[in-house]
Amino acid sequence: MARILITSAIPYINGIKHLGNLVGSQLPADLYARYCRARGDEVMFICATDEHGTPAELAAKKAGKPVAEFCAEMHEVQAGIGARFGLSFDHFGRSSSAQNRALTQHFAGRLADEGLIEEVSESQVYSHADGRFLPDRYIEGTCPNCGYDKARGDQCENCTKQLDPTDLIEPRSAISGSTDLEVRDTKHLYLKQSQLKDKLSAWIDSKTDWPVLTTSIAKKWLHDGDGLQDRGITRDLDWGVPVKRGTEDWPGMEGKVFYVWFDAPIEYIAATHEWADKTGGDWERWWRTDKGADDVKYVQFMGKDNVPFHTLSFPATIMGSNEPWKLVDYIKSFNYLNYDGGQFSTSQGRGIFQDQALDILPADYWRWWLLSHAPENSDAEFTWEAFQTDANKDLADVLGNFVSRVTKFCRSKFSEALPEGGVYGEAETKLIGDLTTKIRAYEAHMADMEVRKSATELRGIWVAGNEYLQAEAPWTTFKTDPEKAAMQIRLALNLIRVYAVLSAPFIPEASAKMLSGMNTLDTSWPDDVDAALQALPAGHEFTVPEVLFAKITDEQSAEWAERFAGTRD
């Protein structure tokens, strides 16, 4: 039994995420977690909300709530949506937790002790009206290059010229619109990542089995231009982890907080600590190689935009601490999911948001479609037409109808119990061999986190059942040899249980319905297919389940395409 630590990139707190966020990290992470558990591994599956930083403060302000209250509420909302999608986190934490505060401060202290922290003085724009320093992108003004009057302090999106906030003509706060700005000197802590460059580089080079997407992004940041740059890890904000050196105050850093990208990945560890505090479990057993974590396999899931932080910044924090923390063993990264020819956009309200998706269809439809089209090798495209066609074909026609035809046939010709009699012939032997091959292939793809290939293989396993029925035609056999038909349908009913077990990582709700219909709690994995197809004996009673997957109609598809074309809010 292996021990697998799984983390999904932690979603930002400022609003409800769209489906692109789901398929890029949480959903495939859940697929893997469920699969590992089903195979008997000991799994710790961690996620959390990423709560610090300016966008959270602004979103809270917009909602008219104190930021802590806003975050607490949004955390519950996101946790609720995750639960409805069937995300099986062992713990869904919060980066604003006391555990993360302590751990973040601890890491900063360790890094300072190791000589990897540097104090840098820099100039930043302070807004009197807002009572705060403004991040570059929250300063607006007229572009000195093209005259565009809504250029941001980091870049003019009209002419794409990179800017410094002081370049702007008539700069103003993007938050309040105030022009009462002042350039002030302020001191910040920098993590000297450049000193760890060789170590990080060697580490990345040793990961020859990682996806190209992951390593190519990491290498680009390591070697591009002047190489890996030192990184500011503090900000002049109120909302965040207060800057401390371990448990000690940090002279000169009063009133400052750690940058959100410094504390967010540390929350993976802290969330496990939160889990331990809640359950009485042992979190260090998962994270400290000197305290039992040396046999843990740690896998991270994330979208490609998060790769630099997980391949470089966070490992730099871990390595730099010079303490025996668990480093990631495998990073599975994803490209983007596009929506009807463009990008999903949180800010523009374009695409489908997670709560909306659940309002129109059960989670399994989304889980199946998104996972079977996971953007593993390149950006993928969501269209309503494809979604409707694929979901109907795969879920309703191939799997759902299989369950339906088998159970209803048995009910009408025999009873709502597995019929007895008959012995296997050539066709059954062949089916068992075929299924064994396919299931072994499925296992291999799942173990490799090849999401699309796993889905394809699983679908093939479903199809094999229909092929068998079509070829053996128990409805015909029944007329001349009822015993043989009984054997065939007994096998097919057992196949439903096997399908439920195999499919559970993808479609847990439907899987539960299938098991419930088959009136069994036996979720044992079909290591031995022959034996698995005899798990339910003759005489075992079942009920015909309700329709597993209703089809998506043309009207629904058209209406939803219309409804989600525009913007939200």
Place this chain on the structure above:
RNA sequence: GGCGUUAUAGCUCAGUUGGUUAGAGCGAACGACUCAUAAUCGUUAGGUCGGUGGUUCAAGUCCACCUAACGCCA
């Protein structure tokens, strides 16, 4: 401007370290079946693998250049 990723049948994608007639699903056409959510199963049609040149006995698969899309960075 630099770098990266991608470019394979109408659509969505597979194609291991270069090696016999380039694969799957969907869609299409035709056929079989009638237990089932008008579901299922089978057969067939469809690609000079973005373009040009090169390496090689042999290239979708390596190299160069070009084009296009997307992304990152200046």
